[in-house]
Amino acid sequence: MQLNKNSMSKSKKTSQSVSRKKPKFIRSALSIATSTMLASVAPVVHAASDSTWEVDSAILFYSETDRITAVEPVVKVRKEIGEDEYVGFRIVADSLSGSSANGAIATNSAQTFTSPSGSSYTAATGETPLDPSFHDTRIALNGEWETPLSKAIKGIFSINASSEYDYESYGVAANISWDFNNRNTTLVTGLAYNSDTVKPVGGAPTGLNTMSATKTTQGSNLNKTVTDILFGVTQVVSRNTLMQFNYSHGEDDGYLTDPYKILSVLDNNGNLISGAGQYLYEKRPTTRSRNAVYWKTVHKFSEDVLHLSYRYYWDDWGLNSNTIDARYRYELGSGHYLQPHVRYYQQNQADFYHYNLVDGSTPQYASADYRLGDMTTTTFGIKYGIVLDKGQEFTARVESMKQSMGGSNQGPDVDAIILQLGYSLKF
Amino acid sequence: MVQISNKSNSLSLEWKQGFWATQFNAMASPCQILIDSDDQTQSKSHALHLAKIAQQEALRIEKKFSRYRTDNLIYQINHSKGRAVHIDEELAGLLDYATSCYNISDGLFDITSGILRQLWKFDCSDNIPTQAEISPLLNNIGWNKVVWKKPYLTLPEGMEIDLGGIGKEYAVDRSAQILNSVTTHSFLINYGGDLFVNKPRKNNQGWMVGVENPEHPLSDNRLASVTREPDKLYELSQGGMATSGDSRRFLLKEGIRYSHILNPKTGWSITQAPHSITVIANTCTEAGILSTLAMLQEKHAAEFLEEQNVIYWCR
Numbered sequence: 138m139q140l141n142k143n144s145m146s147k148s149k150k151t152s153q154s155v156s157r158k159k160p161k162f163i164r165s166a167l168s169i170a171t172s173t174m175l176a177s178v179a180p181v182v183h184a185a186s187d188s189t190w191e192v193d194s195a196i197l198f199y200s201e202t203d204r205i206t207a208v209e210p211v212v213k214v215r216k217e218i219g220e221d222e223y224v225g226f227r228i229v230a231d232s233l234s235g236s237s238a239n240g241a242i243a244t245n246s247a248q249t250f251t252s253p254s255g256s257s258y259t260a261a262t263g264e265t266p267l268d269p270s271f272h273d274t275r276i277a278l279n280g281e282w283e284t285p286l287s288k289a290i291k292g293i294f295s296i297n298a299s300s301e302y303d304y305e306s307y308g309v310a311a312n313i314s315w316d317f318n319n320r321n322t323t324l325v326t327g328l329a330y331n332s333d334t335v336k337p338v339g340g341a342p343t344g345l346n347t348m349s350a351t352k353t354t355q356g357s358n359l360n361k362t363v364t365d366i367l368f369g370v371t372q373v374v375s376r377n378t379l380m381q382f383n384y385s386h387g388e389d390d391g392y393l394t395d396p397y398k399i400l401s402v403l404d405n406n407g408n409l410i411s412g413a414g415q416y417l418y419e420k421r422p423t424t425r426s427r428n429a430v431y432w433k434t435v436h437k438f439s440e441d442v443l444h445l446s447y448r449y450y451w452d453d454w455g456l457n458s459n460t461i462d463a464r465y466r467y468e469l470g471s472g473h474y475l476q477p478h479v480r481y482y483q484q485n486q487a488d489f490y491h492y493n494l495v496d497g498s499t500p501q502y503a504s505a506d507y508r509l510g511d512m513t514t515t516t517f518g519i520k521y522g523i524v525l526d527k528g529q530e531f532t533a534r535v536e537s538m539k540q541s542m543g544g545s546n547q548g549p550d551v552d553a554i555i556l557q558l559g560y561s562l563k564f
Numbered sequence: 565m566v567q568i569s570n571k572s573n574s575l576s577l578e579w580k581q582g583f584w585a586t587q588f589n590a591m592a593s594p595c596q597i598l599i600d601s602d603d604q605t606q607s608k609s610h611a612l613h614l615a616k617i618a619q620q621e622a623l624r625i626e627k628k629f630s631r632y633r634t635d636n637l638i639y640q641i642n643h644s645k646g647r648a649v650h651i652d653e654e655l656a657g658l659l660d661y662a663t664s665c666y667n668i669s670d671g672l673f674d675i676t677s678g679i680l681r682q683l684w685k686f687d688c689s690d691n692i693p694t695q696a697e698i699s700p701l702l703n704n705i706g707w708n709k710v711v712w713k714k715p716y717l718t719l720p721e722g723m724e725i726d727l728g729g730i731g732k733e734y735a736v737d738r739s740a741q742i743l744n745s746v747t748t749h750s751f752l753i754n755y756g757g758d759l760f761v762n763k764p765r766k767n768n769q770g771w772m773v774g775v776e777n778p779e780h781p782l783s784d785n786r787l788a789s790v791t792r793e794p795d796k797l798y799e800l801s802q803g804g805m806a807t808s809g810d811s812r813r814f815l816l817k818e819g820i821r822y823s824h825i826l827n828p829k830t831g832w833s834i835t836q837a838p839h840s841i842t843v844i845a846n847t848c849t850e851a852g853i854l855s856t857l858a859m860l861q862e863k864h865a866a867e868f869l870e871e872q873n874v875i876y877w878c879r
Contacts, residue, residue, distance in 0.1 A: 160871040162873075164872040166664070168846060171853070174664075177660070178653055180738060180745055182745070182746060220612060288578075439632045470639065
């Protein structure tokens with residue numbers, strides 16, 4: 138080891154420094170202290186690089202007041218199979234039950250309806266008609282392969298399938314991202330295609346025809362395709378701030394109508410007409426062209442992290458919406474954190490949304506599905522998490538959601554409670 | 565939906581004719597591990613493995629000793645309100661070391677001086693604290709006021725410890741120890757300008773290290789992010805190298821340049837020292853302590869380093 142005196146920088150001996158006490162030689166003492174310290178603890182290889190499996194699991198409970206209840210367990214497994222190369226698998230099971238608004242309006246007398254399976258149910262005076270036969274179990278599987286395509290380009294390729302008793306869906310997706318500008322900028326493009334089959338119970342009713350047990354149908358297996366394309370850029374703005382901007386475009390084609398939704402037909406006095414044609418099956422266009430722009434920023438304070446996002450959505454059904462979402466991860470110390478969440482969603486109705494139809498009107502398309510009407514949804518939630526050693530994390534999230542109808546949409550508010558428990562592990 | 569990737573754990577790897585250059589971020593600094601090799605394909609996965617190990621170690625040390633976190637022993641100590649805190653083996657080694665350095669330097673190296681940062685914010689402004697502000701804080705500084713009886717540390721209320729002065733250098737040396745236990749390759753560790761080289765490269769040469777010239781961007785702090793050309797190249801074959809002083813962190817008032825290095829005895833920033841001092845020693849930690857103590861000698865810095873018989877550069 139060569140540690141000779143270097144002549145590149147000679148100090149100028151000023152008169153002051155000459156008269157000063159000669160500096161002490163302390164290097165040996167420092168050397169000994171340093172080597173003692175470095176020898177006090179044996180070096181240990183902490184190889185997080187060895188953990189090649191990641192498992193995420195969660196169970197979600199969703200409950201609307203007097204309406205739908207859902208339980209949804211999810212398990213995700215991801216394994217590193219090579220350098221920056223991963224395969225992943227996800228299984229989701231949904232179990233829904235309860236009552237769902239059928240689209241008809243509340244009236245001042247009791248109303249009786251025929252359910253898709255042919256049985257009947259009655260809504261009491263002044264009550265929004267709810268179809269109580271709503272129950273479903275869905276299983277969805279997703280497989281994913283993530284691989285570097287070059288030094289700066291990464292590809293994610295996935296296939297998915299889901300099945301429930303009246304709906305099947307199969308899809309493929311590809312997502313390419315490119316890091317450049319010292320990895321401070323990432324460009325992303327994604328393409329996804331899904332082919333779905335709708336198999337309504339009792340067949341798909343002919344749109345805008347009278348609701349009846351002996352309805353005319355337009356088939357029992359109807360197809361629908363969904364194609365989505367996305368362009369995005371993620372930019373590291375500063376050491377602590379990341380910003381993302383996406384544009385996505387989607388095209389739906391095929392049977393887009395809800396076979397179980399109906400509309401009430403009123404006379405000029407606002408009363409349900411008498412006789413046949415009181416309730417008509419809804420009918421939606423067979424194409425839908427969707428667009429969304431999305432902006433998100435993540436800022437890390439010394440410990441805490443703020444996620445803020447805004448999304449604007451619009452489509453050629455005339456529906457548009459604004460979503461603002463904010464989460465703040467507050468570190469409590471020792472691996473505990475709390476994350477409050479606020480979400481505000483505001484939607485303007487589709488052109489063919491009608492709270493009800495008026496007798497004699499002959500619209501081309503019509504739906505009274507409250508989810509296509511004017512609506513504001515506010516969500517408040519909080520998540521608690523604890524990050525444990527060995528790559529384990531527990532989370533619990535509770536949220537309260539309120540959907541308030543607006544404009545011509547005179548339906549009742551929908552309140553829901555969401556509870557989610559999660560556990561993840563790396564090994 | 566596109567997920568924002570977790571960039572904090574990202575790591576890059578690049579082949580540079582004769583060695584692998586890997587990069588990641590830790591301790592608020594760009595970190596580099598260079599691994600000597602004459603066979604690109606054979607050494608790639610080994611190089612990546614070494615980089616990941618070093619990254620883990622750097623992140624571990626950052627997490628364990630950062631004063632900005634609330635989930636570590638440093639936080640517990642600084643919020644102990646005068647109660648004794650049980651110290652683990654590794655921190656005990658560092659506290660023993662801090663004690664030795666405090667004694668050897670006659671109190672110039674003091675890990676309790678960090679509270680002065682409440683007053684001194686080195687943002688290149690002219691915001692200089694007054695003596696009236698500094699004086700009360702001095703009561704809460706002094707390693708001699710601390711009771712350190714292994715394994716218990718009792719810090720008087722109002723005092724704090726801060727290992728920021730040696731953390732990066734310590735991480736370099738620890739990472740070097742670990743890499744040495746798993747590789748026979750020559751490597752260079754560079755955590756934000758603090759370096760260590762384990763042994764000469766296969767061609768018997770050292771690693772060429774640029775010693776930055778801090779003079780260039782003095783007048784305009786907007787230029788601070790501009791990459792500056794090193795003004796000296798030095799061949800480091802073995803040992804540690806550390807630099808104290810930083811042209812990007814200072815205060816300037818009435819023509820006096822206040823360095824971000826503070827004298828724990830007076831509470832004042834040093835003004836007469838070179839802008840930066842780079843020292844080469846057996847380990848990075850030792851180089852770091854020597855360069856810091858040299859800064860605190862102010863205009864006698866070079867004289868002090870001459871006496872220590874080390875290779876150094878003063879700017």
